[in-house]
Amino acid sequence: MVQDLGEFSQHCVHERSLESSRPAGENHWFLAADILDLIFSRLNDGLELGKCCRVNRLWSEITNSDKFWQALVKRRWQIKELVRYSSGPLASERNSFLKKIYSQWHRSCRQPSSSFSGDRYPPFASSMSRSKTSQRFERFHGVRFSRSSKRAAPASGPSVYNLYMWVNCVHSSDCTLSSSMLGLHVVVQNFGKVPLRLFPDQVCLQLKTGEKQYASWVRCEGGQRGVYLAVGQGEGVVEDQEQLEGCKEVVLGQWDFAVIGTCYFHMPCEAMFEPDALELCDELSVYVERADGNASLEAMNKESADEYEGSSRHVTAKFDENRIWRHYTEVNSKFWVFHERPTIAGGI
Amino acid sequence: MSEADPEITLETYDKHQIKIPKSIATRSAIINMMIEDTGDVNEVVPLADKSCTLNIMNRVIEYLKKHAEFDNTGADDEVINEFDKEFQEQSDEIIFQTILAANFLDIKNLLELMCKKVADEIKKCKTPDDIRDRFNIRKDYTPEEVEEVKRAHPWIYDKNAK
Structure with a gap:
């Protein structure tokens, strides 16, 4: 299998490669x-x-x-x-x-990747308004994009403050159910220009029965309590876990996202498996308020003025049943497995 | 060899002759076409591409034979994957020549397999410098150009900016 190098390079010179600019000893073939x-x-x-x-x-x-x-x-x-x-x-x-x-x-629209697998997963629940997002995209360089009809729209109203929240439930590390505690991995991103103050311990889950509850505890990927904030817009993401450990509030600038971590909620005892539990959930909300003090409405255009009405709100993410069940398949009456490992990154 | 599966003689680029069963040879769309063109299974099929040397053709034929066997016996995916994985583990030179040969001979799954290998190698490299080191590629950018491409799409060039 050992081949004379001279003969080899002779074989590998490609007509379209930059023959003259090649120094001796370089691996020629990668220029083809x-x-x-x-x-x-x-x-x-x-x-x-x-x-x-x-x-x-x-x-x-x-x-x-x-x-x-x-x-x-x-x-x-x-x-x-x-x-x-x-x-x-x-x-x-x-x-x-x-x-x-x-x-x-x-x-502008990024979903942080899972620290477990490094992949980005499509979220089950999202606070992102579909129509608004596509309008945004349509404005970009005059290009219109038609969305896949297969994808279920995240059912939700317009998100106040342009704060988007994703609930990851896809990977087993992102969604767990044990001892009647449902763990949900929650990520929020500020899409708007106004800086927002986020209260990560105010994550509230509403069940379909109308029952509301706050997260019993929150666990970060590193096993720490509290949130960590990842800030960055091209300069690199700064993950300052230590400093934000157990903190009560964080301020998000434009495009910043906060990984709140895995929030645990009590589930009714009839929920045996993750999809059962997710199906009982109606919406997840988190409390935010403006971080720039006075509402300087002049600085905003008319459209966004509506969105910034008031000074504090709950941002909610609705659960989408269709999406939940797409990821699980029944093997027999007692076991559920992941139907498919989603590989498509979920920005929206 | 049975009459239904006559032997085909291939002539490699470095003028060696290889005899293989027709059923194996026709797994390459190009060889299949050449045989059909001449209509004579006794005629020598010349392989005109530089990549098709004896060494590489032996490997390509090994791959084709093994996969023909897998198809006939209905082997488990696990067994096939194991063979493919082992087949991928070669020096860069051999990988590249196999890609060229598979491209020339139009053997889709072999081409896919080897390109995947190189793509995986690229994925393992964390920075452009790693890629250059790994594949021994010269940097022909000036420092100004580097700054310019960085400015154009900052997020792309920062491995942390996910």
Whole structure:
């Protein structure tokens, strides 16, 4: 199997590669554009592809191609079809247009990845208003996106303060039921411009029966109590767990998200398995108030003025039955297993 | 060999001849096409791509034979995955040449398998520098260009900015 290197490089020189600029001793084959195409199409995360952009000029040129980013945008935000209805200067750019869209959405609409598996999961309950979100996206560079009809809309009213809350129940570490205690992994993100003060110990679960209860305790990923806040907008996410351990309130700037951790709630004894328990849940709410003092309505446009009415509110996330059951399958009357391991990242 | 499955002679790029059963050879869409074009199973099939050397063709044929066997016996996915996994563990040179050969011969699952391997290797690298080190690639960016691409899409370039 050992092959003469001279012979090898002779075989591997690709017509389209940058022959003249190649120093001796370099691994030539990685410059072959056709092969890189095949390999990049198998990367399924924007961050992976982003790393490749920075390797060298050829890699950057290839990875800027819309075809990779289109696949990633569709995958991560579960979009069936991308429809372009305006031909502005940006929309006519041949390459890296969808890279910009991915970049924009990633920043404004991100679901932190699970610390357990590193994947992003579609949330079961979400406080995000579907119509509002898609309006937002439609405004971006004059591109309209039609959503997959398969995806169930998170049933909820407009979210006050543009604070979005996700409840992860997909991975076993994110949703557990033991001794009649249901653990839910809760994440909130401030989508609006107004800084908000969040009270993480005020997480309240309402059951379908109308019964309300606050979280009995909250556990962080590191096993600590309380929330940790991850702040960042391109400069990198700062996770300051130590400082925020057991804290009563955190302030979220725009795009900041807070991982409240796993909140535990008492469940009625008839709930035997996680999906049973989730089905009993109606909505989860968390108490927030404005953190910038006076309501400076002039600073906001008319649309958002409505959203910021009042100074404190509960942000709620509704549970969606259809989505809950999609992830479980009945094996026999006593056991439930994950129907499928969802791989699509859930920003929305 | 039975009459229903005659032997095909392949000529590799470095002028070696390999005899394999037709049922194996036709798992490559290109070889299948070439055989059908000539209509004569006794004619030597030349493999014109640089990647199709004796070494690589032996490996490709090993893969095809094994997968033909899996298909015939209806082997468990576990067994197939184990073989595939072992097959992936090769030096970069061999992986690359196998990709080229699979691409040329149009063997979809082999191509998929080897590209997946490289993609996995890329995923293991945490930074662009790691990728360059791992695959021995030269950096042809100027420092100014690096700053420029960083500015363009900051989140992409920060591994923490999830």
